[in-house]
Amino acid sequence: MAKRSIVPFGPQHPVLPEPVHLDLVLEDETVVGAIPSIGFIHRGLEKLVEKKDFKQYVYIAERVCGICSCGHGMGYCESVERVMGIEIPRRAEYLRTIWVEMSRVHSHLLWLGLLADAMGFESLFMECWRLREKILDMFDRTTGGRIIFSVNCVGGVLKDMDGAMLRAIRETVDQMEQELEPIMTTFIKDYSVQLRLRGLGILSREQAILQGAVGPMLRGSGVEYDTRMLGYAAYGDLDMEPIVGTDGDAYARCEVRAREIVQSFNLIREAIDKIPQGPISVPVKGNPQGEYFMRIEQPRGEAIYYTKGNGTKFLDRFRLRTPTTSNIPPMVEMLKGCQLGDVPLLILTIDPCISCTER
Amino acid sequence: MGKISKSPWLLHYDASSCNGCDIEVLDCLTPKYDIERFGIINTGDPFQADILLITGGVNSQTEAVVRQLYGQMPEPKVVVAVGICACTGGVFKECYNIKGGVDTVIPVDVYVPGCAARPESIIDGVIRALAILDQKREQLKKKKAPGRA
Numbered sequence: 001m002a003k004r005s006i007v008p009f010g011p012q013h014p015v016l017p018e019p020v021h022l023d024l025v026l027e028d029e030t031v032v033g034a035i036p037s038i039g040f041i042h043r044g045l046e047k048l049v050e051k052k053d054f055k056q057y058v059y060i061a062e063r064v065c066g067i068c069s070c071g072h073g074m075g076y077c078e079s080v081e082r083v084m085g086i087e088i089p090r091r092a093e094y095l096r097t098i099w100v101e102m103s104r105v106h107s108h109l110l111w112l113g114l115l116a117d118a119m120g121f122e123s124l125f126m127e128c129w130r131l132r133e134k135i136l137d138m139f140d141r142t143t144g145g146r147i148i149f150s151v152n153c154v155g156g157v158l159k160d161m162d163g164a165m166l167r168a169i170r171e172t173v174d175q176m177e178q179e180l181e182p183i184m185t186t187f188i189k190d191y192s193v194q195l196r197l198r199g200l201g202i203l204s205r206e207q208a209i210l211q212g213a214v215g216p217m218l219r220g221s222g223v224e225y226d227t228r229m230l231g232y233a234a235y236g237d238l239d240m241e242p243i244v245g246t247d248g249d250a251y252a253r254c255e256v257r258a259r260e261i262v263q264s265f266n267l268i269r270e271a272i273d274k275i276p277q278g279p280i281s282v283p284v285k286g287n288p289q290g291e292y293f294m295r296i297e298q299p300r301g302e303a304i305y306y307t308k309g310n311g312t313k314f315l316d317r318f319r320l321r322t323p324t325t326s327n328i329p330p331m332v333e334m335l336k337g338c339q340l341g342d343v344p345l346l347i348l349t350i351d352p353c354i355s356c357t358e359r
Numbered sequence: 360m361g362k363i364s365k366s367p368w369l370l371h372y373d374a375s376s377c378n379g380c381d382i383e384v385l386d387c388l389t390p391k392y393d394i395e396r397f398g399i400i401n402t403g404d405p406f407q408a409d410i411l412l413i414t415g416g417v418n419s420q421t422e423a424v425v426r427q428l429y430g431q432m433p434e435p436k437v438v439v440a441v442g443i444c445a446c447t448g449g450v451f452k453e454c455y456n457i458k459g460g461v462d463t464v465i466p467v468d469v470y471v472p473g474c475a476a477r478p479e480s481i482i483d484g485v486i487r488a489l490a491i492l493d494q495k496r497e498q499l500k501k502k503k504a505p506g507r508a
Contacts, residue, residue: 019373019421040420041375044454051453063450066379066475110382113389129389147379147475355378 002027009343020354022347026340034335036328042358046318053313054080054288055154064320065356066147067110068298070096070103072356073152076318078232079294079305080154088282090234092156094275097234098169099143099151101264101271105176106135107299108257108264111351112187115254118345119196127183131176138172141165156281166272173265180261187258197251201334201346204248211330214323215301216256217350221248227297238270250349257351287313298323300351322356366398367489370408372428374461375451376415379475380442384412387485392478399485405431410488412481416444417464418456429465435495437468437488441481446470 009022019040025033048060061076062069074096081088113128136146142165143149151157161169187193203213208221218225219242226242228235243259245252288309295304301323308317327350338346373381387394388401402408405428417425429438440461443449448459461467468491471484 041373042420042456043375043418043451044456048454060450063377066377066382069379126390130391133391146477147383353378355376
């Protein structure tokens, strides 16, 4: 038997923008085990509900993670609204949906870029990030912020989009879809990309369910499950089906994410067509009393928001289970048996968001 | 901005940021902003870096890492705190695990505010850091000169 050795990986590592630490147990070049240790970005945000009231906390919730910021704001607001029994206007729900879907496009393009970079495909990385700038410009135009744009509030949204803005989003989406075409083709059909990704880090359907994978990770393993099917916000009115991969390898996860971008484009277009007129928020009276579990689909998978109110303006407890938290056990499973050189790429395929995970 | 005497290498570390500033730092490398036109390269190796770019406030876990990275960088070096959390602690100031801005642990030369800091302001901060880097190099030379003679 080969001699076992342990290689520390991270926290500051060239391929990882965020600090995460793994102890990799190796036999020669093959990984036989991985012990993750997290906590480098732990700030203690959940505890902050005791210091900020439930309306102020929206801004903290949005800063749980910079990439899916809008989604976290929406998840928190929806959970508080359900506790308080507030019915928000349909237009606000549509606006939230449009912004969240735009966030998904930006998050997936960012991930595809990072994947290309991890493969050593520098020009593809640049292409993805160039395309992503268009979405950021639209955020800038509609909300005034590029990354963190506080548009959600308890009871609706803070900013409205007029007809010209909605048309501009539609045009951008149409244009982006055309420009995405060659990038998609490269990711899905290119010979060298397939050679790099096919058969790498296979997670079987059974293992994916057993280990509790969520999001594109779960769908890549062939499980047809998307939290958006629950029909929160405006998703109930929109036409969508989960995008499912077959092989459960790195390629399948890449394909699922690439095709989800097009799906998001379609959802944005449909939402723009169907958006009703009306107010964008309702006044909020009283304080939350009771508890609620809210589930929403973030770009990385299912996120759970638990809110417990005690009748004062400070919440008793806010709990957030983020997609990366549930994707770490399947990642550890998947790392077993791979080569040391593939580890950075495989960690990337779960689309880790350490900031969400540790809060 | 005058002539840059050297192509500076940049080390980025996420102390406890929400990712927002990190992706904006990465954004600086991409076609729209393209920081490489100033000769700046993002490196992962502290031993070869001139500029340390830190995002996010410092917490108890990352404190040691930040100190270590700073210690491993050769003189002269400059530190740029990107984003309001790195400057003062920002919205996370009241969190139990946040010590405050980066300057509570290591000396900071340039502060770039914003939540998230926009790529334009990050680039501006780095360019200002370059001027400070040149100054520090001059000082270092003056200090060394008597010893050599």
